[in-house]
Amino acid sequence: MNTQSETFDGGCTCRFVRYRMASKPLIVHCCHCRWCQRESGASFALNALIEADRVQLLHGDVEVISTPSKSGNGQKIARCPKCRIAVWSNYYQAGEVIRFIRVGSLDEPDRLPPDIHIYTTTKQPWVVIPPGTPAVAELYSLRELWPKESLERMAQARAQKP
Ligand SMILES: [Zn+2]
Numbered sequence: 001m002n003t004q005s006e007t008f009d010g011g012c013t014c015r016f017v018r019y020r021m022a023s024k025p026l027i028v029h030c031c032h033c034r035w036c037q038r039e040s041g042a043s044f045a046l047n048a049l050i051e052a053d054r055v056q057l058l059h060g061d062v063e064v065i066s067t068p069s070k071s072g073n074g075q076k077i078a079r080c081p082k083c084r085i086a087v088w089s090n091y092y093q094a095g096e097v098i099r100f101i102r103v104g105s106l107d108e109p110d111r112l113p114p115d116i117h118i119y120t121t122t123k124q125p126w127v128v129i130p131p132g133t134p135a136v137a138e139l140y141s142l143r144e145l146w147p148k149e150s151l152e153r154m155a156q157a158r159a160q161k162p
């Protein structure tokens with residue numbers, strides 16, 4: 001099967017917001033930073049990074065709320081205007097062209113396990129990272145860890161930036 005033609009549907013809890021990822025993501029981050037722990041109310045955040053133009057809104061609309069972030073530059077969290085569940089974020093560093101889809105909002109979140117664990121310095125001690133999955137203390141160089149195909153997609157997305 002051509003994985004590029006795979007799609008992933010998701011949405012909020014009240015089902016007003018429904019969206020589709022038009023392909024597999026660039027990468028899936030499991031972030032163990034304290035900010036993600038606080039925002040999720042749990043132990044980590046699971047984000048699928050994908051080009052914004054590969055995310056189709058199938059139903060509803062999102063409300064974008066500026067939220068403080070670890071970098072100090074802020075993140076924009078897209079939430080359902082009715083039930084307020086967050087479906088994706090845009091971070092300052094990656095810009096508007098890359099969305100961080102909240103994997104837990106997908107209908108089949110099991111299809112997107114983490115490709116890499118980041119900010120493991122603040123990982124909660126009971127969370128055990130499977131052997132063989134890359135893990136870094138904080139951030140990492142995309143060039144070192146991303147598949148070539150994802151690097152090419154990222155370059156194309158950045159080139160389209162207005
Ligand atoms: Zn909703």
Ligand SMILES: [Zn+2]
Nearest residue numbers: 031032033036
């Ligand atoms: Zn984080």
